[in-house]
Amino acid sequence: MGFGPQGFRNAPASKLLTYGTAAASLLTHYSRAHHRVGLTPRGLFARGELLSRWLTSQFAFTAPGEACVGLYLLYALRDVERVRGTKAHATRLLIAAVVSLGIQTLLCADTHLVRWLGLGGSSAGAFIQNFSAVGFAPGPHSLVAALLFPGFLATQPTTQTFTVAGVRFGDKVFTLLAGLRLFWSHGARSVVPALAGVCGSLVSEWAVTGRVGAVVTHRGGWTPPEWACASVRATLGRVLGVDVGGVGGGRRARGGRAAATVTRPRRMPRPRLDVRFGRLDDLAPAPPPPPGAVETLTSMGFDEHDARRALGMCGNDVEAATDALLADAR
Incomplete structure (x- = not known):
């Protein structure tokens, strides 16, 4: 919507x-x-x-x-x-x-x-x-x-x-x-x-x-507690288009407790990077992406494989890879 x-x-x-x-x-x-x-x-x-x-x-x-x-x-x-x-x-x-x-x-x-x-x-x-x-x-x-x-x-x-x-x-x-x-x-x-x-x-x-x-100034950072995030997902998740599978009704683990369910963001359609950049087989191997670059793109909902490919095509530039993935998704 x-x-x-x-x-x-x-x-x-x-x-x-x-x-x-x-x-x-x-x-x-x-x-x-x-x-x-x-x-x-x-x-x-x-x-x-x-x-x-x-x-x-x-x-x-x-x-x-x-x-x-x-x-x-x-x-x-x-x-x-x-x-x-x-x-x-x-x-x-x-x-x-x-x-x-x-x-x-x-x-x-x-x-x-x-x-x-x-x-x-x-x-x-x-x-x-x-x-x-x-x-x-x-x-x-x-x-x-x-x-x-x-x-x-x-x-x-x-x-x-x-x-x-x-x-x-x-x-x-x-x-x-x-x-x-x-x-x-x-x-x-x-x-x-x-x-x-x-x-x-x-x-x-x-x-x-x-x-x-x-x-x-300090390492780490403040994040809201998981119970608050789970409450928002359970109450507003369907309206906002968030995956709420398993919230409040997770699998039963040993001892009768509900196992924690990891809610993943909805993945975007796989971008046609082969059409935009060409085949990977015809290119020289790209250096490995910097730490955290792949996690940044997957947190936006992109597929991990496509995120690595986009980083390789864009010289490990996260902003350029994001722009390319968004452009191909359109």
């Missing part, structure tokens, strides 16, 4: 985020709850509204044009999940969402900090006029920013370039321009959540990979 030849194949987290945002936006529009969606200092302390404002302010667009651009970006950025793998991608998004929501809540709760930063107030020089009443713009601005920076820039290769007035641009510039247009849709009210999302994305990269740029 999805748009285009690939749709949301091997991208269930992106599918959940895109469809959830669309449902929240439609529900907010038809319930005429626009005034109770934005995260504001005044509404932050309103009785019984804190949780609803936390949720709706992060997922519900209130303007139709803004919703179209935002939903397009959420769909277009699904390839980031295919490169990273669903579990690592969902973990990054979860951490980024919590951090960005915490930053926005802190700014809403501490109006003195907002005035000191020059973000809000009633003065002519304030970036957000009447901040206590209007607050931040609703919608997943922070999540889109977390997907773009650095996820989209780091994982998606530039496949085509063009020149304008002597300056060369890559095809990724169109996605970035759409993101910048979304972030400026409400001025500073939407720019601040986007910047909070970038901060959350950097924190999530550190938490998952243990790196800050090229510096390794």
Whole structure:
């Protein structure tokens, strides 16, 4: 289920985020709850509204044009999940969402900090006029920013370039321009959540990979517990197109306990690499792929044999092999 030849194949987290945002936006529009969606200092302390404002302010667009651009970006950025793998991608998004929501809540709760930063107030020089009443713009601005920076820039290769007035641009510039247009849709009210999302994305990269740029700060990384992943697969797996075979009803092992069942991502159709690159028999043997390269491609749902072949054809370049596999799958 999805748009285009690939749709949301091997991208269930992106599918959940895109469809959830669309449902929240439609529900907010038809319930005429626009005034109770934005995260504001005044509404932050309103009785019984804190949780609803936390949720709706992060997922519900209130303007139709803004919703179209935002939903397009959420769909277009699904390839980031295919490169990273669903579990690592969902973990990054979860951490980024919590951090960005915490930053926005802190700014809403501490109006003195907002005035000191020059973000809000009633003065002519304030970036957000009447901040206590209007607050931040609703919608997943922070999540889109977390997907773009650095996820989209780091994982998606530039496949085509063009020149304008002597300056060369890559095809990724169109996605970035759409993101910048979304972030400026409400001025500073939407720019601040986007910047909070970038901060959350950097924190999530550190938490998952243990790196800050090229510096390794700790080994390993935080991942959600297996019982949480199994619960998501059991409840939302069929809707999202995830293989849920054996969840909750695994084979009985000795002693009466259910044996653990490994759920593998749905494999994509085998790409026709022979048509694209020629036969392997006619080529010189390729050097062995670097550690982790094959695992990166198989985590996206590709066949291990095809992953090794693509790496060999592309000189063990993971990004080029990913692009070739995706192109042949289409």
